Amino acid sequence: MNTMTYEKLQYNELKEMVKSHCVSSLGKDLLDKLQPSTNSKVVKNRLNETSEARSLLDAESHLPLKGISNISHQMEKLEKGMILGPSELVAISDFLRGCRTIKKFMFDKEFFAPVLHSYAYSMMEFNQIEETINFSIRGNRVDSEASRDLKRIRNHMAKTEEKIEERLNKFLKSGANKEYIQEFFISKKDDRFTVPIKASYKNQVEGTIIEVSSKGSTVFIEPAAISKLNAELASLKAEESMEEYQILATLSGSILEETRQININIELIGQYDMIFAKAKFSKRIDGIEPKLNNHGYIQLKNCKHPLLSGNIVPLDFEIGKDYRSLIITGPNAGGKTVVLKTIGILTLAVMSGFHIAADEGTEIAVFDNLFVDIGDNQSIENSLSTFSSHMKNISEIMSASSNNTLLLFDEIGSGTEPNEGAALAIAILEEFYQMGCITVATTHYGEIKRYSEIHSDFMNAAMQFNSEVLEPMYKLLIGKSGDSNALWISKKMNLREKVLQKAQHYINNKNYDLERVKESKIKRQIQNTLKEEATYxxxxxxxxxxxxxxxxxxxxxxxxxxxxxxxxxxxxxxxxxxxxxxxxxxxxxxxxxxxxxxxxxxxxxxxxxxxxxxxxxxxxxxxxxxxxxxxxxx
Structure with a gap:
């Protein structure tokens, strides 16, 4: 697979749709990294996870995943030697409680979900850490009960503040000071208790000027009577900060000791979040788990494109059993391109572990590669450059394909004079066939349709069209058939000389090479190629x-x-x-x-x-x- 395949088939848009069902960034991050697997065992396991999660969704009214946040950032800070603040510790406590809840939920679900149930055994509980954090932190602040020393310090602070307020109230009520006072209230400036004094009397009041108002008419003075108490309070605050730091450091250290296992919990929660997002998506589209194979056989029964909404005509499709190449003909806007995109996105979806909207009996092959050549630019002015880009793309696909590759070509050979374009397209299709690829192509060229009719390993298909009202019906019917510069430009795009020579031959002579390639011959060709490359x-x-x-x-x-x-x-x-x-x-x-x-x-x-x-x-x-x-x- 390459970037163009994902872009043309809208694979990333499909992942975004599944991501909307995640409850945390953990699951979303995993979906961002998710790629279709080419290993049939991995694909089978992914689908099984989704099916088990779907069974749980159908049986349970809710899942205990809400409220779980991603604590990876906090764990990274700890690993760098940093001390966590109260709110960060609370987030970790909430996460650990969520892990404990999910583990308890999954433990009695072995009948519905044996695989997802088994994952819970790897999840560890940290009751002691939870309890210690919840006891020590209240309201995103270190609680006074967290330690004896902290409680003693805060009690002493409270008494000191009471004494300060008493003396300041006495200062404010004194008749001797009435003339100096700007406003009769106590003001805190930089954690120091002050009284607002008229600027003109600042030298008459004994004390320290802490702040001056913006207009300069008021000065905030710490009276000498409370200077000693303010100094004592500042000292107590420093002690408080040191004690809080010690408590936070101790809590952070207890979490750091369990870093490895907590990170495993983070991974498991992310996996659960992603798997249940797939299950929610499955329920939304009424999806099923299709059968799997690794020999290129695809059978779609009433399948729907996952990104299309509204009144969609479902697709019935088959390839890889009696024929390995399918040629689809039909009118413009008849749905040929949608057929290609549906086959492609459903294959990528299944290889990613997603359920698909289909009937039972649907079967999907796991491919080593899936390549597309689907062009949307139909401008006559740009037809030459469009043809060049298509030939370049097909040349690169030909170099990267193997006998377990799915190829989807839209309007193959188009953008040039029909005679050369059709001959070139037939040569290209023949080359991919001899390489063992599974190929689905759309075309307007009758010559390609005729070639497909006489080749025993090719099959024609047509998009149904209502001739009475001249409207497409968007239904695929398999078994129905509804001088230029092409070769020159293709050579410039480094298309294989062998293909070009065959295309030139077919322009003048319709005696096609119809020899059927046996599977054993394909395997020998691959083995000989690998052996030759090793000694060449x-x-x-x-x-x-x-x-x-x-x-x-x-x-x-x-x-x-x-x-x-x-x-x-x-x-x-x-x-x-x-x-x-x-x-x-x-x-x-x-x-x-x-x-x-x-x-x-x-x-x-x-x-x-x-x-x-x-x-x-x-x-x-x-x-x-x-x-x-x-x-x-x-």
Whole structure:
């Protein structure tokens, strides 16, 4: 799978829909990281988890997952040696209580959910930590009962504050001070008790000026009578802070000692959250767990696209048993593209452990790869650049595909003159068939439909159309069949020479190669290819993939005594060890006999032209048009 597959099939949108059912960021984070698995055992386990969670949802009125928060940030702070504050400790206590509740809930659910029940055994309870935090922290503040010393200090503080207030009230009520006082109340400034005095009398009142009002008309003075008590109170506050720190440090330390197991609890809660989100999504769409296989067989019974709403026509579909390639024809806006996207998104969904909206008997294959070539740009002006991008995409898909790959092609061979486009499409479909791929393609070309009719391992299908009212019915009917620059551009996009030669042959001669490829032959081809790659000596002109750069180059010199090959890469010659290279195309296959290989390394202008073609440069496209006209006039 690649980014384009996920984008075209809206896989990430499907995950967002499932994420909306999560109750914490733990489950959402796991769904963000979730990818379709190519391992049938993993897929089976994922689906089983979802089915068990769905059974619990159907049997229980509620699940005790609400209120659980992600405490990963607090645990990271602890591991860095930081001390947690009261609110952070309360969050951990709430989380541990949630773990305990879920463990208790899952313990008697072995009959409904044996696998999810077994996960609860890995979850540990921390009653002592919970109780200590709840006893020591009240209202996001360290409670006075947390320690004897803290209680003593706070009692002493309270008595000291009472004495201060008594003396200040006496100061305010004294007739001798009445003239100096701006307002008759006690004000706290920076944790120090003060009295507001008129600025003009500040020198008449014995004490310390703590603050001056913005207009300067009032000064806040700490009278000398309470200076000693204020100093004593400040000292007590420092003691209080130290004692609170000791209590918080002790609580933090007790949690830090259990970091490993608490992190396991975090992972388990995240898994439960994600699994139950899948189950809630299943219940919402009335989903089922389909059958699985790993030999490319797909059977869809009344299946619906998970992202479409409203009055959807369900899809019935089958491939991989009596035929391995399906060609779908039909009118524009008849639903052909929706069929492709439905097959693709349902396959990705199942490989991710999601249930699908379908009838019993639906079966999905687990593939090693799923690739799509679905284009939405139908502009006539951009048809040339669109065709180029499609050929480039198909070329890359061909390099990455295996005999356990699902391919979905929309309007294969389109964007060019029908005769060449159809011939090229047939050659491409034939190549993928011989590679052992499962292929579903839509087309308007009658020649592709005719080829499918006479090939025993291909099948036609059509989108039903109401001819009386000229409206599509969006229903797939399997077994029904409802001079240009294509080859030249395809060669520029590095499509295999073998495919191009066959396409050229089919333009002039409809005598197609209909030899049926046996499964054992496919396996031998794969084994021989792997064996050949393991012993192959790179030749000058070979196209190779630089594994570290994930990019391509051309062999300039064969390997030396140190098993290094000189490769022409990005206008430079670089030495690369053979272990870090992968053969993408042999020179003998890429270039005709007698071809001057030196031109590969000196024709910068040609390379720049190809780069401009790939990015759809208007200047390059104009050059293409001029070259085509020139060829036609010759």
């Amino acid at each position: 000596d790179f030749e000058v002109g070979d196209r190779v993939k630089l594994l570290e750069q994930n990019d391509y180059g051309i062999v300039y010199e064969k390997k030396d005594n140190h098993h290094n090959v000189l490769v022409f890469y990005k206008e430079e010659m670089v030495k690369v060890n053979v272990k870090r290279l992968k053969l993408e195309g042999k020179a003998t296959d890429l270039y005709p006999e007698g071809y001057d290989l030196n031109s590969l390394f000196i024709s910068y202008k040609e390379r720049k032209f190809q780069h401009d073609m790939e990015r759809g440069s208007k200047k390059a496209l104009k050059q293409v048009s001029r070259d085509i006209k020139k060829r036609l006039s010759e």
